[in-house]
């Protein structure tokens with residue numbers, strides 16, 4: 001029996017989560033597994049109801065669960081809060097930090113059939129690409145202390161601290177190489193070793209870890225070059241191993257150049273296989289409540305949850321196959337259709353229904 | 360009389376610099392100004408000859424000059440040096456730090472006529488774009504102390520310090536707003552204020568400075584979103600104001616999506632109008648010595664030098680017009696031509712000659 005904490009959040013979060021829950025129910029029946037889901041408030045909705053984007057009850061619910069299925073948080077209503085109080089930051093950094101979710105996996109795939117959605121030139125996008133970004137998620141300048149302000153007047157200074165320990169780099173690097181072994185045996189490690197001491201240690205430790213994986217090719221790219229290469233020829237990459245800050249930027253570029261962010265799930269794991277699963281896209285308040293949001297990223301996030309936290313690889317694969325079938329058969333929400341075909345768009349729940357039927 | 364320190368460097372540096380010098384000679388005659396140029400070693404060439412990418416004699420030569428015209432440095436020969444000893448880092452950070460070149464201006468323009476070169480989808484690139492990145496160049500995590508390593512074994516840590524003072528943010532922000540006033544009156548300030556205390560100060564000071572420029576629209580974007588927006592719709596931007604590290608990444612994305620990095624100059628200025636001028640692209644060792652490199656970025660860098668450090672706006676404009684004419688008339692090196700037209704390519708010196716004749 002598995003307990004899942006459902007944190008649907010704001011914007012399109014609740015409506016795409018409804019579809020993911022339908023899919024989880026269907027798969028549970030099909031595979032004869034017991035999945036208990038329980039809903040908790042998070043994000044702007046939680047600020048409104050409890051004055052806090054990540055209430056204690058939500059934390060406790062997550063603590064008791066085997067995994068967290070997360071929707072999306074944030075919206076214009078909370079955008080004028082000070083940056084540090086905003087739903088995205090509070091909810092995400094709070095959960096990542098508390099559960100030590102150091103391994104963030106963001107796959108970005110562009111299937112040739114959907115290549116026209118990509119924002120890249122057609123001769124580049126037609127080749128498709130399949131990049132897995134492995135982003136370290138609990139270290140780097142995100143959590144480094146000291147962080148703050150000091151001084152007055154023109155001398156007032158804002159400061160943050162970047163650091164990584166050898167231990168932190170090792171554990172994420174091993175996961176990147178292991179992922180590459182199941183894919184195309186290539187790891188591109190991203191750093192800024194020509195400027196940052198943190199990156200010099202990063203590069204050195206990644207090289208040391210690479211020795212254990214002789215069949216995997218390792219290359220190092222400076223982050224500025226990595227960003228350029230992604231918009232020039234993403235097909236050259238397999239696994240990209242990134243420190244937290246650079247991974248934030250590169251994974252968003254990677255998601256954008258697929259042109260179909262509504263398809264991209266992500267997983268954030270700790271050392272015990274506990275994880276939080278969420279779509280790559282945001283809460284999209286502009287289309288919330290209209291029943292047109294793409295539920296697939298949320299559904300594929302549930303599939304990753306089955307694979308990584310519940311050890312149900314077959315069930316995960318079954319969901320992924322049903323999604324592939326929906327894409328194949330053109331059961332698509334509007335975001336995946338060119339302007340002149342938008343009238344053929346399916347609704348959020350129609351896509352969810354199709355996937356449930358296909359399972 | 361103006362003295363220019365010429366630092367041609369490695370790879371294609373010397374050959375494109377030859378064309379820039381030809382252009383400077385022509386313009387000097389035409390506008391009746393005296394420009395003395397003197398060559399100094401830098402980069403890999405300087406490592407080979409003096410054991411140091413930025414020899415003392417070069418520093419002194421720059422010190423005595425009114426401006427530095429820089430080519431490009433680095434190449435495979437020096438790529439296995441430790442990151443901190445590599446030509447790019449030593450030469451560039453050394454010069455930036457020593458001369459307090461805090462204001463880096465990287466214009467990236469995609470002319471509709473060259474839109475097919477862009478790596479973006481044709482309906483995006485056909486709109487063209489004209490983005491000026493103003494990157495702070497002497498602060499941030501690049502120069503922040505402490506920076507280093509401590510501890511042993513798995514506890515060994517690499518660390519860097521990010522900070523900005525109100526003074527540093529003010530001076531670069533003013534320059535961004537002033538640049539926007541001469542353009543399309545829009546500044547997009549880039550930060551990561553939802554995570555970094557440095558960014559929170561950055562955002563606050565930029566807002567304070569904005570009050571002096573009521574006709575300029577200010578928006579703030581998180582760096583991850585800015586990177587996405589650049590590959591989705593670059594045409595929405597006018598001036599992008601960036602801290603050092605984020606500017607490094609975004610300016611390279613911006614250069615790449617023009618598809619014609621060989622056209623992009625840059626300027627790095629201090630408070631006295633002293634500056635260093637260099638092409639956006641690198642030393643391109645793969646095509647060095649073949650006479651096929653595009654000299655235009657170097658020539659336009661010389662034009663920016665005339666404008667910003669020598670106060671010769673008319674001369675600068677004259678060079679820019681001659682370059683525009685070359686592009687118009689199809690006097691193009693191979694990098695600007697589609698595969699099936701590469702046989703029409705002009706050589707490095709033919710392009711330089713055409714520009715000199717047109718001046």
Ligand SMILES: CC(C)[C@H](C(=O)O)[C@@H](O)C(=O)O
Pocket residue numbers: 088089092093248553554583
């Ligand atoms: C909201 C923000 C703190 C977060 C991050 O920077 O990690 C987000 O951009 C992400 O990538 O999940």
Ligand SMILES: CC(C)[C@H](C(=O)O)[C@@H](O)C(=O)O
Pocket residue numbers: 194195224447448451452607
């Ligand atoms: C070589 C390196 C130190 C430099 C930087 O990061 O600033 C380069 O990438 C640049 O953008 O000029």
